[in-house]
Amino acid sequence: MKMPSLEDELFPSTPGKFKIERGHNMNRQFHRCFASTSTMFLWALFLIALTASYLSFQSFVDSGSRYFTASWGGIQWEKQVRNSAQIHRSGGMSVLVTGAAGFVGSHVSLALKKRGDGVVGLDNFNNYYDPSLKKARKSLLSSHGILVVEGDLNDAKLLAKLFDVVAFTHVMHLAAQAGVRYAMENPSSYVHSNIAGLVTLLEVCKSANPQPSIVWASSSSVYGLNEKVPFSELDQTDRPASLYAATKKAGEEITHTYNHIYGLSITGLRFFTVYGPWGRPDMAYFSFTRNILQGKPITIYRGKNRSDLARDFTYIDDIVKGCLGSLDTSGKSTGTGGKKRGPAPYRIFNLGNTSPVNVPELVNILERHLKVKAKRNIVQMPGNGDVPFTHANISAAQRAFGYKPTTDLQTGLKKFVRWYLSYYGYNNRKNVQ
Numbered sequence: 001m002k003m004p005s006l007e008d009e010l011f012p013s014t015p016g017k018f019k020i021e022r023g024h025n026m027n028r029q030f031h032r033c034f035a036s037t038s039t040m041f042l043w044a045l046f047l048i049a050l051t052a053s054y055l056s057f058q059s060f061v062d063s064g065s066r067y068f069t070a071s072w073g074g075i076q077w078e079k080q081v082r083n084s085a086q087i088h089r090s091g092g093m094s095v096l097v098t099g100a101a102g103f104v105g106s107h108v109s110l111a112l113k114k115r116g117d118g119v120v121g122l123d124n125f126n127n128y129y130d131p132s133l134k135k136a137r138k139s140l141l142s143s144h145g146i147l148v149v150e151g152d153l154n155d156a157k158l159l160a161k162l163f164d165v166v167a168f169t170h171v172m173h174l175a176a177q178a179g180v181r182y183a184m185e186n187p188s189s190y191v192h193s194n195i196a197g198l199v200t201l202l203e204v205c206k207s208a209n210p211q212p213s214i215v216w217a218s219s220s221s222v223y224g225l226n227e228k229v230p231f232s233e234l235d236q237t238d239r240p241a242s243l244y245a246a247t248k249k250a251g252e253e254i255t256h257t258y259n260h261i262y263g264l265s266i267t268g269l270r271f272f273t274v275y276g277p278w279g280r281p282d283m284a285y286f287s288f289t290r291n292i293l294q295g296k297p298i299t300i301y302r303g304k305n306r307s308d309l310a311r312d313f314t315y316i317d318d319i320v321k322g323c324l325g326s327l328d329t330s331g332k333s334t335g336t337g338g339k340k341r342g343p344a345p346y347r348i349f350n351l352g353n354t355s356p357v358n359v360p361e362l363v364n365i366l367e368r369h370l371k372v373k374a375k376r377n378i379v380q381m382p383g384n385g386d387v388p389f390t391h392a393n394i395s396a397a398q399r400a401f402g403y404k405p406t407t408d409l410q411t412g413l414k415k416f417v418r419w420y421l422s423y424y425g426y427n428n429r430k431n432v433q
């Protein structure tokens with residue numbers, strides 16, 4: 001006798017068995033057939049209902065998780081983005097400013113808005129330095145009708161959505177991992193923002209229709225070990241002294257590729273040690289001010305043979321003028337649908353002050369403005385990415401858009417100190433990181 005197989009056990013109504021019953025009782029078979037058809041129908045209905053409810057639950061979870069985890073999206077949000085991007089002057093531009101809650105980003109955003117351009121900001125509010133300062137800048141921008149969207153450059157969906165909502169004519173790309181010496185502590189953050197983030201942004205810009213023109217922040221640090229002064233855009237820049245500098249130099253090469261293949265209009269700006277009100281607490285002039293006021297010592301680095309280090313310190317308002325001049329003269333991108341239609345501008349400019357000041361002199365000026373003596377601790381410059389001096393030749397920017405810095409370090413630091421005291425108070429009780 002054949003043993004029932006597992007299949008037989010599971011499906012007892014085999015064709016053979018059915019055949020036997022049919023031969024014996026047609027009526028019973030009809031009823032059974034009817035009963036099994038209606039059961040199947042009910043099962044089918046049940047399965048359809050189950051599938052439908054699963055699918056709608058899934059879409060609820062999808063949309064829900066986006067709204068619960070992301071701070072962007074939705075009709076209200078899109079309306080805010082559009083309002084912020086609205087242009088209020090003839091021939092004006094709509095600009096996506098990345099790093100808008102940062103030092104340079106917040107100043108440039110305000111200047112654009114004040115002259116009637118549309119501005120939407122993007123910033124990830126990371127904690128490289130005190131995020132409450134970034135939030136305060138965001139509030140300032142908000143009081144001038146500028147929305148700063150919280151999100152990361154590497155979020156391609158968010159970037160694409162922003163371009164869906166607004167046909168930005170320009171991108172002012174200032175979001176970056178800044179700081180020369182911090183690169184030894186956290187190298188991957190430089191790759192994340194300055195390389196991966198840049199590529200993500202360029203990918204979205206190249207696919208946007210129309211493509212925007214891009215102006216972005218490179219750095220004086222790309223001159224690295226260059227000794228020819230003043231630094232000209234034509235000088236050698238293949239000997240960076242820090243990973244920060246290397247990522248900025250890589251950015252110049254990467255943007256060149258996108259200009260070459262996709263016809264994106266690109267302007268790279270090599271900023272020279274920018275300072276001023278609402279500045280970055282990690283920079284020397286800022287941390288020196290805090291320490292001097294708190295009676296703490298400051299460390300001043302010295303170069304080879306006891307030489308002082310020097311920087312071409314550049315005041316923020318001069319940098320803002322350079323950024324706006326670059327945007328105004330950027331020329332159009334030529335691509336559509338990710339395809340180049342013709343050559344587009346590719347430019348690089350130094351934005352410096354053209355008069356370097358050594359670091360001990362910077363401290364002298366701060367002492368005068370603060371009316372407090374600094375406790376100076378002078379040490380040999382550690383091998384951590386610093387360069388001995390910077391000095392900009394700005395004739396290219398002068399020719400292209402009349403760039404002419406007008407604020408010397410003495411005047412600029414006076415304005416910085418006034419802001420610092422009004423923001424933190426003389427006793428500096430606020431916790432500055």
Ligand SMILES: O=C(O)[C@H]1O[C@H](OP(=O)(O)OP(=O)(O)OC[C@H]2O[C@@H](n3ccc(=O)[nH]c3=O)[C@H](O)[C@@H]2O)[C@H](O)[C@@H](O)[C@H]1O
Pocket residue numbers: 178179180218219220221271272273274282283284285299300301302309310311359386
């Ligand atoms: O132009 C740029 O592309 C860069 O400018 C800025 O870098 P730097 O020029 O290095 O400015 P900053 O740190 O203020 O040090 C100033 C001087 O103080 C010296 N310095 C610094 C710290 C300290 O404790 N002691 C000291 O002597 C130090 O040795 C140096 O000589 C930006 O931070 C950077 O993001 C990038 O934009």
